[in-house]
Amino acid sequence: MTTSIRPTAAESGAGATARFKTDKSVGAAGTSSDRVDQLAREVIEAVHATIRKHKVTYAEYNAVKAWLIKMGESSEWPLFLDVWIEHVVEQVATENRKGNKGTIEGPYYVPDSPECGSHGVVPMRENEPGTPLTWTGRITSTDGSVIEGAKLELWHADDDGLYSQFASGIPEWNLRGTFTADTEGRFEIRTVRPAPYQIPTDGACGQLISAAGWHAWRPAHLHVKVSAPGHELLTAQLYFPDDVHNDDDIASAVKPELILDPQTSQDGSSQTVSYDFVLDPASA
Ligand code: DHB
Ligand code: FE
Numbered sequence: 001m002t003t004s005i006r007p008t009a010a011e012s013g014a015g016a017t018a019r020f021k022t023d024k025s026v027g028a029a030g031t032s033s034d035r036v037d038q039l040a041r042e043v044i045e046a047v048h049a050t051i052r053k054h055k056v057t058y059a060e061y062n063a064v065k066a067w068l069i070k071m072g073e074s075s076e077w078p079l080f081l082d083v084w085i086e087h088v089v090e091q092v093a094t095e096n097r098k099g100n101k102g103t104i105e106g107p108y109y110v111p112d113s114p115e116c117g118s119h120g121v122v123p124m125r126e127n128e129p130g131t132p133l134t135w136t137g138r139i140t141s142t143d144g145s146v147i148e149g150a151k152l153e154l155w156h157a158d159d160d161g162l163y164s165q166f167a168s169g170i171p172e173w174n175l176r177g178t179f180t181a182d183t184e185g186r187f188e189i190r191t192v193r194p195a196p197y198q199i200p201t202d203g204a205c206g207q208l209i210s211a212a213g214w215h216a217w218r219p220a221h222l223h224v225k226v227s228a229p230g231h232e233l234l235t236a237q238l239y240f241p242d243d244v245h246n247d248d249d250i251a252s253a254v255k256p257e258l259i260l261d262p263q264t265s266q267d268g269s270s271q272t273v274s275y276d277f278v279l280d281p282a283s284a
Pocket of ligand 2: 108
């Protein structure tokens with residue numbers, strides 16, 4: 001039995017920062033100078049307006065300065081941005097979609113996870129803790145047709161709320177796998193239920209959370225990226241109906257359409273769930 005170690009905020013942040021820097025899809029945004037001028041000016045002016053409205057003091061200004069410095073030193077920017085900002089970017093980016101709702105990616109996606117076929121078990125340890133979960137579903141296009149070669153990448157936290165590759169003592173690809181839909185668009189995934197996830201509380205994000213009297217919890221969730229030739233990439237998370245943090249997710253990422261309806265086996269030892277995906281054709 002391996003023992004996993006909960007990462008510190010700095011370890012988690014450093015891992016998320018290193019992973020982000022390898023992201024092939026991150027490049028120049030092609031934003032014009034006029035648009036940079038407008039966006040940067042409006043963000044700065046919104047900060048000015050808040051300072052004037054609340055008569056922010058020098059002591060508070062310096063506390064924020066120290067906090068921002070700490071945020072950078074502990075590499076926590078990916079954690080901060082994905083918890084408090086990404087959900088609005090996702091909302092704006094996908095507002096015209098007719099297929100499935102998506103939600104934020106978060107900081108812990110890793111591409112190229114092991115292939116698991118159309119019907120398979122996600123990589124996991126022997127005796128992986130947590131309730132076994134069998135998920136069946138189908139991937140189709142908005143016109144109802146099967147899309148050949150549709151892929152579903154799954155990643156999620158374990159029963160301790162920890163992600164492989166971002167906590168030590170966990171096998172590299174634990175609870176990360178890539179499924180390919182069969183000729184009818186179907187897949188079946190065997191995994192375990194993830195536990196709710198607490199964002200690290202010992203760093204700059206945690207300092208903000210405790211200073212503001214917030215909590216650090218995300219409800220338990222399964223992350224997915226569903227992709228297919230000629231279709232828009234769907235990044236989503238699926239949630240469980242019995243989680244107390246579905247209503248107050250620190251990352252504001254829960255949507256009613258993303259809550260699963262799992263059925264518990266007669267002896268209570270395992271669950272099954274059905275959830276399908278509809279992908280939007282890529283816009284020309
Ligand atoms: C964070 C962690 C997650 O697992 C997630 O889905 C979103 C955000 C975070 O720690 O920032
Ligand atoms: Fe997550």
